[in-house]
Amino acid sequence: MLNYNKYRRFETINFKERTWPNNSIEKAPIWCSVDLRDGNQALINPMNIDEKIEFFNLLVKLGFKEIEVGFPSASQIEYDFLRRLIDENYIPDDVVVQVLTQARPHLIEKTFEALKGVKQAIVHIYNSTSVLQRDVVFNMSKDEIKEIAIEGTELVKKYASDFEGKIFLEYSPESFTGTEVEYALEVCDAVADVWGASQDNKIIINLPSTVQMDTPNIFADQIEYMCRNFKNRDRVIVSVHPHNDRGTGVADAELALLAGADRVEGTLFGNGERTGNVDILTVAYNMFSHGVNPMLNLENINEIIEIYERCVKIPVHVRHPYAGNLVFTAFSGSHQDAINKGMKKYEERGSKLWEVPYLPVDPSDLGREYEPLVRINSQSGKGGVAFVMDHCFGYKLPKAMQQEFAEVVQKISEVKGEVQPNEILEAFKKEYLDLDEPFKLINMSISDVDHGSNETTKVKAKIKYNNVEIDIEGVGNGPIDSLGKALYNSKLINISIMDYKEHALSKGSEAEAAAYVYMKRNDIDKKTFGVGVDSNITRASIKSIISAINRLYKL
Structure with a gap:
């Protein structure tokens, strides 16, 4: 038996003032792709620079305006990749690249060195604030942890003041889901104060579900609490970065948007560490399915899959929402x-x-x-x-x-x-x-007659029955009725025509027509359909009768 007593819920919030359940998603958030950093670092074989550039171009084509491109101070390939993006002018004027760095002087210095020449960038700093990490990793007090965040912000502000391009700050209290919300709020407000955030100089406060620890409604409560209690909400762009440890990354993101989040960080198809990040495509297509413009160019899912699988080297699951090979397929x-x-x-x-x-x-x-x-x-x-x-x-x-x-x-x-x-x-x-036994039509002529009644069509035909050619003749109210009577008059068969339908074929052979006749064999009360196809609708009708007769009388 599973030892479930080994685990317990970490109570992070008791928020009865919640209003998010009454809300609905009315517009797309700010999207930020972290495929090239968070997603890439989770690959067994990370992308090379050429693959990164192809993937970056895909993200631009899809309409992402914020793209995290790596951790340039921690990896030479990510440093070189960022330099190629800048030196070879891959970054459109309306796209902001984002870089991650720890709040250490030499790492921040190298980060700004890698960014030289960029017109605008988001510098993303973080430090873990959770109860567990404070205890077992850092062995630090709340004040000491908050001081790390403040010092990192001061360093970024110092380097940004001398930087030619525009620098935006993003701060993440990493492991936010395991942090007391009151303390997370205290740290984030302190960072915003140090940065000098205002309505005209906003700061991105990213609240990550670094490890999912509870149901999505609890995450939404945490987000709404933060949104309602920031010292100055207008100076903050509230971002979320849901992982998928409990399999509810999409739900976390959607409920966070209901709770007031402005921005979502995630990856294509949910790639990322452990069980991955939130799948931005699923969240966006979910909006689309409710008549909300996702503000991304997602009309060619096959192209996205092809580039993703080639660069990332992970297949998209056949049951993956919207993209899976079988998700629009029914067997039942x-x-x-x-x-x-x-x-x-x-x-x-x-x-x-x-x-x-x-x-x-x-x-x-x-x-x-x-x-x-x-x-x-x-x-x-x-x-x-x-x-x-x-x-x-x-x-x-x-x-x-x-x-x-x-x-x-x-x-x-x-x-x-x-x-x-x-x-x-x-x-x-x-x-x-393809039925031509036991009856086969050799030839046929159709002529108009005047009997002073509804019988206005005469059919003469030669048929082969069990390899013997027989001449038949009949008069009726049209070619189908006339042929039926001619066959009946021959004493070879005893049939009734019960229904008839026809239509033009719409696929493959536009000039042809299909005819369907429903026929009954009276002597044994057997019924079946016959089908005929021809460029001439009358010939198609005749073929359908021969088809039905052969099905009724086949040996």
Whole structure:
């Protein structure tokens, strides 16, 4: 049995004044990507400089205006990377690079050396403030820990005063989630005072969930407490940096925004130390799915995945929200049926609002294709097969026919597992389009007649039945009815035509039409569909009748 008595909750806040549960996310926060620092340092094989530059260019293309590029005072490759960004003019004027440094004189000096020539930058300093770290790592009092933060701020302020570019300060009370909120507030206010923060010279106070220690609602309480109790809220940009130890990084970020946070630091697909950081893409797509502009250019998820996987060398999980290969794919028959019906209603109504069951967003808005939405295996049903036939090949199977053909596909899937769309099409051709036994149409002529009634069409045809050619003739109210009567008059068959539908094929062969006939064999009360495809709708109709007859009378 797990020794759960070994662990206990660290009580950081009791905040009954909370208001965040009544709020909603109405706009995007300031986004800051930390892929090139926090994400990169978590890789088994960190990115080389060329990969870093490609990734930086991707982040710029996606619309990030704040990008943390590394820890230049701690690593030569990160120092050299920052210098290339500056010397080769990779940094757009509207993008601010961010660098991390510990609050030590020689490290801050080297950081500013690496930044020389940059137009604007965020210098991010931090020190751990948690109860546990004060005790077991630093063995320092609260005042001593606060003094580290103050001294670091004074050093950055000193170097910034002589720096040609604009310097913004970001301060993080690292391990904020394990810090008493009253003490965290005391330290952050002290840092803001020393920096001389004001409404016109704001400071970024980053409140990291360095290690997730509680449920997301507790993190939201901590954030709202800080936002409501800063000495001067207008001088502070409140930032959060959620990790994902408890698997709730996205929830931490979203609830923090409800609680008043202005800014979110995270990574693409949640890469980062241990279980990773908050996945900025998921938070942004979540906003998008609620009609909120995420202020990022995320319309081509496949390009993002391709560059990410090549540079980071970590595959995106097939079930990853929005990006996973299978997240817009349904195998369940009931899900497939609902998606199929929902897509049809959406297209019929011409609605501007996306409302399709099981699909929170339109995959095409993310650059995803419709074809993989439904994949067919033994768990699938008629709706899924109908969806594949429609969206992959343009066949809009009549509702009554969907179950009939689904049973054909079901037998295939029970033998081989997943059935690919091209295999479904081949089964369709075999079952309906390529049948020429026991009846085969050799030739046919159609002419108009005047019987003084509804019977205005005469059909003469030569058919081959069990390798014997037979001439048949019939008069009816159209080619389909006339051919049916001609076959009935031949005494070879006893059928009734119960329903008929036709449409133009919309995929692959725009000039062709598909016809579907529902037919009954009267002598044994057997019913089935036949399908015909031709560039001429009349010929397609005739082919559908021969198809149905062959299914009814096949040996």
